[in-house]
Amino acid sequence: MLRSLDIRDLLIIDRLELAFQPGLNVLTGETGAGKSILLDALGFVLGWRGRAELVREGAAQGEVVAVFDLPESHAARAVLADAGFPAGDELILRRVNSADGRKTAWVNDRRASGEVLRALSDTLVELHGQQDDRGLLNPRGHRVLLDDFAGNAAPLAATRAAWRRVAEARRALAEAEAALAALREEEDFLRHALAELDALDPQPGEEAELDTRRRMMQAADRIREDIARAFTAMGGDGAEGLLGDAVRWLEGASDRAEGRLDGAIDALSRALSDLGEAQQGVEACLDHLSFNPAELEMTEERLFAIRGLARKHGQQPDDLAEFTRTLRARLAALDAGEGDIAALHAAVAQAEAGYRAAAETLTARRIRAARALDKAMAAELAPLKMERAVFATEITPADPGPEGQDGVTFTVATNPGAPSGPLDKIASGGELSRFLLALKVCLTRGTSGITMIFDEIDRGVGGATADAVGRRLAALAEGGQVLVVTHSPQVAARGAHHWRVEKQVSRGKTRSTVTPVAETGRVDEIARMLAGDTITEEARAAARALLGA
Helix, strand or coil: CEEEEEEEEECCEEEEEEECCCEEEEEECCCCCCHHHHHHHHHHHCCCCCCCCCECCCCCEEEEEEEEECCCCCCHHHHHHHHCCCCCCEEEEEEEEECCCCEEEEECCEEECHHHHHHHHHHHEEEEECCCCCCCCCHHHHHHHHHHHHCCHHHHHHHHHHHHHHHHHHHHHHHHHHHHHHHHHCHHHHHHHHHHHHHHCCCCCHHHHHHHHHHHHHHHHHHHHHHHHHHHHHCCCCHHHHHHHHHHHHHHHHCCCCCCCHHHHHHHHHHHHHHHHHHHHHHHHHHHCCCCHHHHHHHHHHHHHHHHHHHHHCCCHHHHHHHHHHHHHHHHHHHHHHHHHHHHHHHHHHHHHHHHHHHHHHHHHHHHHHHHHHHHHHHHHCCCCCCCCEEEEEEEEEEEECCEEEEEEEEEECCCCCCCEEHHHHCCHHHHHHHHHHHHHHHCCCCCCCEEEEECCCCCCCHHHHHHHHHHHHHHHCCCEEEEECCCHHHHCCCCEEEEEEEEEECCEEEEEEEECCHHHHHHHHHHHHHCCCCCHHHHHHHHHHHHC
């Protein structure tokens, strides 16, 4: 509930402090007195888009503060929680418009964006007028209104979830089909490349080993001859034979040399031993350097084949084995693709069946709710002197989507036998006002916590019809809060709280003021609305009759 509205330096208002009450609050005044400015001010603090220039001439800034009562279960608490703001029993919105156009807002003394204000606004206030643009006259919003009336939150959520599953299944199928098509385009390449790689079967590290072996075999021819000559020089025809002869000769002479040759003989024996080890090393090297010339050719052929495949596929030689596994996986995906596509088609069909079931459940609920809404509207139109009018909620097939597969349109026929048509095309101004009011009564049953504002909803009606409008507004305000800007004395008389908006000119400056109308003053105010500037006793008597009715 809107508890207070404090306006400073906005348009032609220098300072206004308004304390609103539960029930039906009526604002009356001459045309141009500034009633619409109050709505502009409230819309400004709620983040609505409106006039660009709001600051009163000569002021540095304009400011509006709105205070709302916030019961424990109010929907605004969820908005505050999502935005990270504290929530208490009182919600204070403050917004400032500087003379240079900058706008700054606070929610409970914390800086807030216009987006947060507008999100809060949706839970706090509803504005309705003869040219309502917030859903009642917009056919695109009729389905939303019918779902609210039907309490379709759960089946609507189920339908949205089913639609998401359909979209996800279709997306997975499309992606799989695109991937399979891409694989098919390279199938010949995959099979040929894998055949080459499998035939060669390169292993990590093999290229380096082959290169080392090749270089060693290439060098072997150049060094083996020298090593062989050295081996011959160390053999029996060379150093080994000569040393052996020397040892035998010395040993034969040692008995007569009285021990002087013993050291030399020992040294030569050791030399022969070392020479034997050297011969074994050289012989082993010669064995290692021995190879079949065809082996060099085969080594070079494999080495060049590995390097050629690596260049062909833009890989490092050591990465060819992993590259082979990658190609094999892609080919396996291609071979298994048809089965995967079939499974994905089945998943799409299953998701679509689930969506149809959820959408059909939602359609059935909407059909039942449409009949209930039409019946409720018939009951509401009769007190508004439109008992002959026929309101009908038409449900037609529509393209499937997250909100179901139904189109919803509110239609009316204002007289028996007259053709029906869209609400905003058939009804006249006065009829339209009453249709809107009846719809609002039906659609807001069971809701609470929202302040409803009707801006001259009674325009174009008078007499008993205006009185009927006033009675419905009063009924709508029971247990809640309704603000009505009105020129109708019949509607004003039904208000539980009354304010008069006046425009005054002082020292060449225009100011708008709003003052509460006490019970004693309501007779004159309603008489003014009946008779104009000159209030007669007859007008006062009529005003008393309206207030006492």
